[in-house]
Amino acid sequence: MANYEPWSEDRAREVIADHVNTEGAALPLLHALQAAFGCVPLAAEPLVASALNISRAEVHGIVSFYHEFRRTVPGRHVLRVCRAEACQAVGADAVGAHVRSALAVDWHETSADGAVTLEPVFCLGLCATGPSALLDGKPVGRLSPAKVDRMLETLS
Amino acid sequence: MTRIFVPRDVAALAVGADDVAEALVGHADLVRTGSRGLFWLEPMIEVETPEGRIAYGPVEASDIPALLADGLLTGSAQHLRLGIPEHIPFLARQTRLTFARCGIVDPLSLADYRAHGGFEGLEKARALGPVETVATVLASGLRGRGGAGFPTGIKWKTVAEAKGARKFIVCNADEGDSGTFADRMLLEGDPFSLIEGMVIAALAVGASKGYVYTRSEYPHGIATFDKALGIARAAGILNADFDIEQRVGAGAYVCGEETSLLESLEGRRGQVRAKPPLPAHKGLFGCPTVINNLVTLATVPCILRDGAAAYQAIGMGRSRGTMPIQLAGNIRHGGLFEAGFGVTLDELVNDIGGGTLSGEPIRAVQVGGPLGAYFPPALFDTPFDYEAFAAKDGLIGHGGVVVFDGTVDMARQARFAMEFCTVESCGKCTPCRIGSVRGVETVDKILAGQNIDANLELLRDLCHTMKFGSLCALGGFIPYPVLSAMNYFPEDFRPAQRLAVE
């Protein structure tokens, strides 16, 4: 479970300052913001724009291009379930459907109790022991609907 | 204390390797390694004995007390005993060059790396000098392992001869293809081989800085490689003349395409660039750039060490050397199989892979990731070779082989390919951006039984447009899985008729 800092413009400026001097700074900087705050909120865009000396529209274009950058803080846990072909071959579609109904969410959504954010991912490199997922960065293999239930029970 | 090797490869962690390691604490000296790549046997642990290493697997933490009581530490316990790992048929049949150390060494020990032939290639390259180093890579016949199969030596020669204020070595570790994990295994299991390969490349072309662009879906690999970079810097292997920085992607498949990757490294949206200019002439920040797949770069050290002729002697046709083939999906013996080119699909999936995990007959195999064709068993005599696959409208890509049994619905797979393209298209060219959306709609109409013949015709026409009109191989190759599904599994595109027959 990740502990994110509450959004603060001053803190964001510090994070940005740490990365702004690397060449091609945009991605390292956005990753650092997301690591700190759990997401890259809209409020961060003008700060990034002025630090990188590009327009806010450009920053928005970059953030929205990459699937990984979130716009809102995730739940207490992040579950990333693989939806790619090798996992499909061993039942990833059924696992995905089961997780969604168990949490009553669609992909990219957070369960009503704020416990789990569900994100789709296209391959974790665990393709011989699928269906695969990362739960808060920890790998899980050979997922089945029953194993999903056991896993979700441990979360609060 | 007896040494026991326990993998910390993320695929082993996914099935409980950390718990196994914990259960062994206090009983043995633990060495955490990469994986040998026999994933159905993970967690596979190895005990050091006077007769060599003895493997056990798949081991669960709860097995450890009984195994210890039965003589695990002397390799005499019989339960779960696999014997000498190199004698396990799946490993015995391989030719491990690029993966020679993976699963054996402590990935972060320079001493281990040296003891297993590490840095001998770099010493050779230093002795040969840049021109001869490039000539060696060229003579080895090494082709890019990222997908396109372009001769690596030619790429290096172009960059060596190009003029630029700075030059770069970029490693493509975006490994986006489903069914592939070779890059990941090396990042986690033998990171110094990549560092050595990049240092050799820098020496060969005169580059001063290297970047490794790793996909964010690999947090463990990223962490291990960052540590390896720190160790290499402290040891002076990376220094002011040539240093490497790791950059992390952000979930965009198209950023594996080389020009999109360069855009992303430069801090922009990962939109594909039109070629020419080639990255070799105007790549990162407009400078001459070698961009190679991770496996390509990690293979260079052993080519230099053993000589071009030794590498060139392996393989078939114009595909020289070995390919780390990744067996995945619904397969009994999934894992990494490095072998000389020429092994057939049938040998790979039936013989070596042991057929499906479900025990049902294989219905289809997708080779080369989401842009690769689906092959039916009738094509399983195809040898693993760039040209042989191209001749059958397929590609070997990064070497991923994904097996499906009879439960697969090929019209759904065709739909998935198009849908994937709608999500992952960089948006720069129309055939890919709009064509894929129309593709999903058309497959949906077919699945709903609307004007099936006319819509199949339309889908074919659309594939033709995407194939020849797209800017890069994302839109250009998505037609392969779609057309192969239509050609080899036509019954799945006529659901109404299929129901009638049943």
Ligand SMILES: Cc1cc2nc3c(=O)[nH]c(=O)nc-3n(C[C@H](O)[C@H](O)[C@H](O)COP(=O)(O)O)c2cc1C
């Ligand atoms: C959509 C798309 C995705 C790609 N993804 C990757 C990838 O993840 N890894 C990779 O090494 N090459 C990938 N490639 C191939 C690269 O464009 C390029 O050919 C390769 O990095 C060159 O290195 P090589 O010659 O060593 O193979 C991709 C190509 C396309 C069109």
Ligand code: FES
């Ligand atoms: S396809 Fe799911 S982990 Fe690779």
